[in-house]
Structure formats: structure tokens, C-alpha cells
Amino acid sequence: MIKGRGGASMRIYLFTVPSMFVVLFAVKLAAGVDAITMVNQTFLYGLIVLLAGVCIYIYQTGFLALFSEGFRRMQNGIFRKPRAMEQVYERMRKDAALQTWRSKLQTNTKHIAISIGASMTLFSLCLLIIG
Numbered sequence: 001m002i003k004g005r006g007g008a009s010m011r012i013y014l015f016t017v018p019s020m021f022v023v024l025f026a027v028k029l030a031a032g033v034d035a036i037t038m039v040n041q042t043f044l045y046g047l048i049v050l051l052a053g054v055c056i057y058i059y060q061t062g063f064l065a066l067f068s069e070g071f072r073r074m075q076n077g078i079f080r081k082p083r084a085m086e087q088v089y090e091r092m093r094k095d096a097a098l099q100t101w102r103s104k105l106q107t108n109t110k111h112i113a114i115s116i117g118a119s120m121t122l123f124s125l126c127l128l129i130i131g
Contacts, residue, residue: 012111020119028127035127043124050117056110 028038058064081089092098 009107009111012108013115016112016115017119017122020116021123024120024123039124039128042120042127046117046120046122046124048117049113050121053110053113053117056106056113060106060110 024038024042027033028035033041
């Protein structure tokens with residue numbers, strides 16, 4: 001059993017990568033797709049999914065928090081929100097259970113997207129080498 005801080009993410013990686021290899025190989029055999037077409041498609045889709053996972057990672061680190069806060073302030077200056085909506089948003093920000101759920105959902109989605117994207121890209125490279 002894998003323990004520690006990254007145990008859950010490692011389990012996701014260890015489950016997703018081999019299962020994606022099996023699924024992609026089964027799709028290649030079942031569809032009878034040309035090898036170079038399969039290499040190109042899996043590489044492209046793998047990079048797109050990997051990019052989505054990286055975007056979630058950047059969002060979670062708070063790297064763009066200053067920009068988003070600035071745009072949020074500009075929006076609040078231009079468009080006024082009803083007071084009831086502001087109260088609802090404030091309650092949502094203070095709800096610890098909701099914030100925990102959002103954080104877990106983002107983290108799991110990030111791990112799954114990165115592992116699927118990496119495994120698709122790795123599969124395309126292996127298929128390119130094997131031929």
C-alpha cells in the first residue's frame with residue numbers, strides 16, 4: 001500500500017496509465033486504424049488533455065490570482081451585483097465543506113487529466129518507435 005502525502009495521486013497514476021495503454025491498444029486493434037494515424041491522434045489528444053491538467057495545476061497554485069482579482073474588481077466596478085447574490089457568494093466562500101469538495105474535485109481532475117494525457121502521449125511515442 002502506498003502511504004504518505006501523494007499516495008492517492010500515485011494510485012491514480014498507477015491505475016490510469018496501464019488502463020489507458022490497454023484501452024488505446026484495443027481501440028487500435030478494433031478500429032483497424034493505420035499506425036501513423038493512431039500515433040498522430042493519440043499524441044494530439046494526449047497533449048490537449050495534458051494541457052487541461054496543467055491549466056488546473058496553475059489555477060490551484062494561485063499564480064494568476066492577482067490577474068483574476070484585478071479583473072474581478074474591474075467587473076464589480078462596471079457591473080453591479082444584487083446584494084442577495086453577493087450574500088450567496090459570501091456564504092459559498094465561507095462554506096468549508098464546499099471548499100473542501102471543490103479542492104478535492106480539482107485535485108482529482110488534475111491528477112486524472114495529467115495521467116491520461118501523459119499516457120496517451122507516451123503510447124503514441126511507443127507506437128511510433130514500435131511501428
